[in-house]
Amino acid sequence: MQLGISVQRLDAELLKGFDVVLVPIRQVTGRVKQIYPFVNARPVVSCFGHTMAAKRSELVAVSEDGLPALPGKHNLRDGFAWGWVCPNADEYRQELLAHLTKVATSEWSRLHLDSVQFPDANYCHCPRCRTKFAQSGMADWWDWRASVITEWVATVAERVGKPLSLTLHPDPYFLRERFGTDMEALAPFAEWFLVPLYCLTYDLTYWLDTLLYAFVRRSPRPVFVELYAVEPPARGLLKAMAAVAKFPVAGIVFYDPSAQKVRAVAQLLREDKEVRQLVAAHPNQTFRQLAERLAEWVKSVSEPESDKPTSLEAGG
């Protein structure tokens, strides 16, 4: 099982212990970062999640009853964490494709696409989507929505000519119906799928079981699981790792922008006698191997310094 990390800042020494390194360069807020390509890292490009662009009324995705797909007071019912642009907005798609092409022509060897979907089942009913559906010749609304997303990913794959991976919304049962993301149809374009399973504590892990059992059964591509490593305590993350390691997933990616929590987990694994004993006696070999790898990794890296000269970030 592979180990990965999603970070805000690339540091050669810090990251050498990970098989997969994700670095967001275009975020769901709309913020774009310039980061120099790095050997085993994948830039993460948010596609239709873009709060800044979604504030433009002609671009935002709209529900059947006219609510905009925006966070906060603009749409209290659907509780979006960021704004969503209509996946059929041609002007936006052209700008996004130009951005992706620019990223692809730099030295990144592969790309990761985030938020490649409709916001939810009752979106998007903007006049543009209604017209395009009518002109599509397709009889079924849900088939048409899925074709919009699949064709977009196919277009990106052809344009960038580099391996792609994709984030999926963590609903293995109704992905196609709710978001237009059809795992089977997207499989030819994706090396693997990333499933974010975030929790602030990981006190309870039964829901990781529920979702991963289904994703592993249903996904035609390898599944990576993204665990949230900002607020959860190190022990909670270990518990989550053990829960994920039960399943034949391809790997675990920690969302740890400053790489501090992963360091804390590694130190716990090395320095806490009780934890060491628990891990050593754990019946799951995959979990033991992951834990041992993390513990070894922290031994090999020095403490971070804010002005470290090996930083590869070009600017904020």
Ligand SMILES: [Zn+2]
């Ligand atoms: Zn629309």
